[in-house]
Amino acid sequence: MSFAVSADAYDRFMGRYSVQLAPQLADHAGVRAGQRVIDVGCGPGALTAVLADRLGSANVCAIDPSESFVAAVRVRLPGVDARLASAERLPWADRTFDAAMAQLVVHFTSDPVAGLSEMARVVRPGGIVAACVWDHAGEYGPLSIFWQAARELDAEVKDESLLAGAREGHLAELFVEAGLRSVEDSALVATVNHPSFAEWWVPFTLGVGPAGAYAAGLDPERRAALQERCRQLLPAAPFELSARAWTARGRT
Ligand SMILES: C[S@@+](CC[C@H](N)C(=O)[O-])C[C@H]1O[C@@H](n2cnc3c(N)ncnc32)[C@H](O)[C@@H]1O
Numbered sequence: 001m002s003f004a005v006s007a008d009a010y011d012r013f014m015g016r017y018s019v020q021l022a023p024q025l026a027d028h029a030g031v032r033a034g035q036r037v038i039d040v041g042c043g044p045g046a047l048t049a050v051l052a053d054r055l056g057s058a059n060v061c062a063i064d065p066s067e068s069f070v071a072a073v074r075v076r077l078p079g080v081d082a083r084l085a086s087a088e089r090l091p092w093a094d095r096t097f098d099a100a101m102a103q104l105v106v107h108f109t110s111d112p113v114a115g116l117s118e119m120a121r122v123v124r125p126g127g128i129v130a131a132c133v134w135d136h137a138g139e140y141g142p143l144s145i146f147w148q149a150a151r152e153l154d155a156e157v158k159d160e161s162l163l164a165g166a167r168e169g170h171l172a173e174l175f176v177e178a179g180l181r182s183v184e185d186s187a188l189v190a191t192v193n194h195p196s197f198a199e200w201w202v203p204f205t206l207g208v209g210p211a212g213a214y215a216a217g218l219d220p221e222r223r224a225a226l227q228e229r230c231r232q233l234l235p236a237a238p239f240e241l242s243a244r245a246w247t248a249r250g251r252t
Contacts, residue, residue: 041105
């Protein structure tokens with residue numbers, strides 16, 4: 001699994017974008033003091049930390065199938081009930097939470113509708129399910145330049161554009177299929193400053209997620225060609241990249 005990596009590698013690669021989404025997604029889900037919330041696919045805890053800050057650790061639960069990420073959350077956020085599990089099978093009773101959230105996760109689940117239905121199951125009637133997925137089908141994902149370069153050099157490459165929720169409106173369709181009500185979709189934006197090309201590129205070599213796995217699997221010559229094409233496509237450093245995430249929320 002391409003998320004069997006260290007929390008530090010994740011932080012350097014995707015965490016630098018996902019920490020910016022977390023407070024926005026919490027606002028979008030209407031998270032407020034007094035609630036009990038689950039973070040599904042928590043990774044090393046970008047969203048979990050925001051929830052713990054707003055609600056108190058004792059009111060936050062989190063799951064992820066990656067052992068290293070669950071271990072990191074337990075160290076970083078003691079008091080949060082962090083467990084090794086998958087969205088498709090949450091180890092909590094029906095109606096346990098006020099909200100269930102999944103930040104950048106739905107596209108990695110083996111059955112997105114089953115995962116969203118399971119999130120709905122553990123939320124009380126009238127509670128919220130909220131999720132977001134990067135705009136991998138468009139030009140404004142955080143990995144768009146990388147996958148553009150990869151496609152130019154290898155027409156057979158399997159990028160992330162066809163994954164669930166990665167195109168506009170699809171996440172909301174999945175929410176409706178999962179039986180959620182009053183479904184609304186919108187977009188969130190993360191903007192990250194990159195001081196140098198190396199600071200942008202090196203995290204792609206750490207093997208995180210499908211892009212990291214792809215880069216790590218190339219022989220040195222092809223990886224160098226990909227690196228060079230990315231350098232040509234990016235603005236001169238320092239540069240700023242903005243990334244869009246499609247977002248949906250619905251009521252149980
Ligand atoms: C891009 S990371 C997002 C992590 C974190 N939510 C964040 O925003 O930084 C995707 C996460 O989904 C997790 N994941 C993959 N398959 C999953 C599944 N079936 N159920 C729950 N989480 C899953 C991965 O282990 C990984 O931590």
